[in-house]
Amino acid sequence: MSAADTRRVSSGRAGWLLVQRDLRLGLRRPGDWLQPLLFFLVVTTLFPLATDPQLSRLRDIAPGALWVAALLSSLLALELLFRDDGQDGSLEQLAVSGLPLSWLLLAKTCVHWLLTGLPLVLVAPIVATALGAPYAAIPGILAALLLGSVALSLIGAIGAGLTLGLRRGGVLLALLVLPLAVPVLIFGARATALAIALEPMAAPMYLLGALAVLSATLAPFAAAAAVRISLE
Amino acid sequence: MNWTWFHRLGSPPHFFRIAGKMVPWLAWLAAIAGAAGLVGALGTAPPDYQQGEGYRIIFVHVPSAVLSTLAYAVMAAAAAVGLVWRMNVAHAIAASSAAVGAWFTFVALATGSLWGRPMWGTYWEWDPRLTSELVLLFLYLGYMGLRSAIDDTARADRASAVLALVGVINLPIIHYSVDWWNSLHQGHTLLKFGKASMPPSMLVPLLLMMLAFMLYFAAVLLVRARGEVLRRERNARWVIEAIGAR
């Protein structure tokens, strides 16, 4: 897409086109999004191996294990968000297209979440059950991970924008994003723990929802600023 | 509102000169306040009803913790000014604030841990205040890590500025979430010391120590910032004249 073409396109349409493009490209390379999923599965398997295989004991650490594994897996996946487009110049094209970069990056982050965050959510019931969670807890666990993974992808986009093109970018990305992800971790793990205990989980869910909404509205602007700075 | 002082301070040669003049004043005032505070902290303040002489750690722990958060606020404010007005001086101040802030976050953690030991029996109890300080330390280290990973000073300035602003928005959320998390798992005594319930003989030394730390922070910040400004302005004419004049 040249700059001349995009000027005739509305932001909404451009966003939709970008979503389609990213989805098509992402699905062409299954390794890119399968590997974070695999990582999630492996890490959650490590917990019973490292502690106690008794389901009753695992149930206690299940919320922590699920969320730490989800957090680490999403960090791994974040490197891919802007990497390819940054390297081949497409990101630069988006930045100079005249369309709101924050909107375009929101579109990219959405696709990224569909490919790397959503699989974690879909696989969570299996993993949670393997860690001793009761079946009745599954809907609650799904809801919490859904909101949490969305927030993580959005916050992570800021880190990905800041570390674009840097050597050691991956580790630095983790160091930048993890402190910012602490609230998501706290509320998400708490919601999951309440779900597993079959207790009402409304309070942390509201807070988690608030975080998801807040990141959806603010993070794209910060990410756009970060990307512009990195592309200079 | 006359904003010339703002723009004048943002002018590097002006800042370099004025900061240089301010540092000795700030340093001496800090030393005096600190000496007076220490007299109270280690001497005239009476022992605490519950903690005996052990509570005296508060006179270094609280000012350190306050400094650590103040430094972050200054860093974020300077970063915002630097981004919006594209001011080298502001970016220099932001960069200078980070190192001092990180050090005193560490001091706050260490003194808090030492204070907790006689109270809790262990050196660490995931107290909400200390846990928030720990996350703050990670935020500082991330900021400094990002700066050091970017070779180009201008890009480093602007990227870390965005990070500082994102961090400062996140700080109250992080603090709230840690408090919330901690309130669910009660049991141990909190590392609190109600300032409202403090008698003047304790409060005055504490305020003096906080004042001393603030003045000290300003002095050290300006010293560092002058060096940072020189580095950013290395090709400017005023630098040659300013160096020659010393």
Added chain:
Amino acid sequence: MLHWLSMGGYWPYVWPSYALTLCAVVLNIVLARRALRAAEGEARRRALTQRSDT
């Protein structure tokens, strides 16, 4: 006097706290001044080389 030094028994916590704080205070002063001196030195060197170029 002994009571003051032992801080009512809390001396292993109180004195290290103050010592650590003092170290941090001194360290930051030293580091800041060193950074400023290094920047000044570099500026001086650049000024000299520029002058010798003309």
